[in-house]
Amino acid sequence: MSTADASKQMIYLHPDxxxxxxxxxxxxxxxxxIRIRAMIALWEANPRFRRAVDKIASTTPRGGG
Incomplete structure (x- = not known):
């Protein structure tokens, strides 16, 4: 995918x-x-990693900051 095809997203990160x-x-x-895109690629390609990430995401408080 080229940069022209990509959509820009904003994420909130804690200071740590x-x-x-x-x-x-x-x-x-x-x-x-690049590091975050690599994490997403791993999440897409690895079912075990995906399950672990999805479990953490489902228990993380919603909202920014």
Whole structure:
């Protein structure tokens, strides 16, 4: 998929999540955008990972921030 075909989404990150992603980027030079897209690709391809993520998502409080 090209960038022209993509839709832009906004997510809320807690400070510790934002910090962890920033530190990972400093370590391996992989952008937050690419890292999150990789997580989504794993969620799509791996049923076990998908179930684990979906379980956490279903128990996470709704709403931003």
């Amino acid at each position: 999540e934002f910090r962890a992603l920033g530190l990972a980027k400093l370590d391996d030079h992989v952008s937050v955008n």
